[in-house]
Amino acid sequence: MQILNYYPICLDEIEAKVAKKMKRNSTQKCEDVEPLDNVKEITNRFGEKIIRVDGEIPVDLPINNEDRFLFISYDQSSLTHGLHKYPAKFFPELPRWLIKRYSKEKDLVIDPFTGSATTNVEALLARRHSVGIDISPFSRFLAKVKVTPIDEEELERCKKRILRLLVNYRPDKVAVEDIPTFPYRDNWFNKEIILELAYIKKCIENLDTNDDVKDFFKICFSSIIRSVSNADDNCTRTVIRKRLNKVVNPSDALRRFAEAILTNIPKMMEFSNLCPKDITTIFPGDMDARNIKYENETFDLALTSPPYANAVDYPRMHQLEAYWLGFANGSLLPLKKKQVGTESVTVKEYKDLHLIGIEEADKVITRIYNKDPRRAYIAYKYLLDMQMNLKEVYRVLKSNGRYIIVVGNNKIRGEIFENWKYIIAMAEKTGFVLENYFASEIIKHFIKVPREERIDTDWILVLIKK
Structure with a gap:
């Protein structure tokens, strides 16, 4: 050469x-954080009331259905959270708050879409054992490094x-x-x-x-x-x-x-x-979110932010890193096909209209199909995969355990695809009871997303297994 x-x-x-x-960075953080009275009500440009929380979220923060929150994070790059960029990841304050609010020390937490392991890092620091599942070997490797002292x-x-x-x-x-x-x-x-x-x-x-x-x-x-x-x-x-x-x-x-x-x-x-020395964190390599190989009623809490339909192609996003680290050396197609929300589908699969059995979702899928059969099938397949995940998490959760899902909406061929509403409907069919739901406004991404596909709000769904 x-x-x-x-x-x-x-x-x-x-x-x-x-x-x-x-x-x-240290100076900016010290200037910005408001240790006292960090919760206040503001009004956005649409006249909507929003509860702004700067920094640490109080464990006992009052929540009502349809509340809208603006969480200002100061910890996105703290500790091992900042070791590596990762698209659309949790900001640490959110899982930290939810873990402390809905579980206790020594409980067992699972994140079935662990991604960059923000949930697992925060569970570990809060003295909860945890399991993180991801089909990507790169994600599992990153996750392992982030929780290993x-x-x-x-x-x-x-x-x-x-x-x-x-x-x-x-x-x-x-x-x-x-x-x-x-x-x-x-x-x-x-x-x-x-x-x-x-x-x-x-x-x-x-x-x-x-x-x-x-x-x-x-x-x-x-x-x-x-x-x-x-x-x-x-x-x-x-x-x-x-x-x-x-x-x-x-x-x-x-x-x-x-x-x-x-x-x-x-x-x-x-x-x-x-890092506590007596808490375990595991990232098994033989599972995915639709096939969780644990016994019934194993986990006390499940907490995740799943991928969006038609949003981020994670294998392609990290392909150069995977090549250099030795996790791939050829086509990424086999891994891409396994992803929830994958765009790798065949003509045979999307030739006919497929419906999920949720009336509101099926109406949107039908409208998408009339414009683009391939995108309609991608949307359907995403919901089918999430349905499988809901059933698996319901099975491995203990009675009265909660599954907390942080998910947003996106647009597919000009149609608003309200993921959170469809997931609620599928969860209730599975046996979950919707305990609470509220919104978290998104103020910035590290990645550029086309304006027509941008997700401005995450919905936090608190589902309980009765």
């Missing part, structure tokens, strides 16, 4: 940049070793066998970046330490991959947009990785110091 450019990195400059950024001295020792290796990088230290092969690799990445990423991964794998420490550094490595690729950093799909004129320079991977470990190690240390 021809080397076009190579620039060494300066650790002093990187450390100064990270220190300045961390100081700025690491010895501070060992982390510091390995950090020093890694930083020395980064400073001493030369392209000729990378062998051909160090570079992974995957579809369109040389389109996704510049030649210099491929060598730098291969070198970083090799350095991590050669560390004289345990797997937990290596895995932490692999997640730091994964967290920079999209930013040093030629793909759009802020799109839910991994695509190259030439009009963005994205510039990636030689040494960017080395520099960004150094920044990532300097930023993330303090977060991991803080988490490790807070």
Whole structure:
């Protein structure tokens, strides 16, 4: 492979940049948080009354059906929550509040769509055992790292070793066998970046330490991959947009990785110091949300934010990370087909109209079918998968246990698809009783979503098994 450019990195400059950024974030948080009287009523531009909560949500916060809340989060990047970007994830204050409100210490909590494991991290810190289920091996790997405490001295020792290796990088230290092969690799990445990423991964794998420490550094490595690729950093799909004129320079991977470990190690240390030693968190690899291989009445609480119909293609979103971490090396189609809300459907499947048996949902599906049979089937299949999930969670929940679902609406071919209403109807058919429901306004996303598909409100459904 021809080397076009190579620039060494300066650790002093990187450390100064990270220190300045961390100081700025710390100052902003201290200025913004209102420790007293952080709950107040406001009026939005439509004249609707909204209850605004800044920061920590009081456990005994009064809730009435159809209440609308605006939760202002300050913890999205705190502890291990900020190790890696992940689309449409929980902000930590929400599951923290719901876990403390609806369970007690040593209870067993399940998140059947664990994603980036925000529920599991918060359950662990609240001294609840938990299980996280996700069909994505990348998600399970990220989740495992986020709940695994690491010895501070060992982390510091390995950090020093890694930083020395980064400073001493030369392209000729990378062998051909160090570079992974995957579809369109040389389109996704510049030649210099491929060598730098291969070198970083090799350095991590050669560390004289345990797997937990290596895995932490692999997640730091994964967290920079999209930013040093030629793909759009802020799109839910991994695509190259030439009009963005994205510039990636030689040494960017080395520099960004150094920044990532300097930023993330303090977060991991803080988490490790807070992490209880007698609480278990498990991410089984042989289950999904429609097939939970636990005995009846095992769990005290279920809490999740499922994917939306026709929304985020998670395998494609994380495909570059999966390739570099070794979770994939070819077509993503088999994994995409397993996803709830998948868009990978065949003509044979969507040729005919399929209905779910919920009158309000079927009317919308029919209107979508008249415009786009494929999208109509995707919507139907999403509800069918959620129906299967509701039945499984109902089975594994203890009597009087709750299933809390945080879900929003979206548009499919111009039709409002009110997921939360359809899920309530299916849940009641399954045997759940709707105890409460209320809205959480969404004020920002880290990912760009087309305006016509944007989700502005999440609905929080509190279902109880009677």
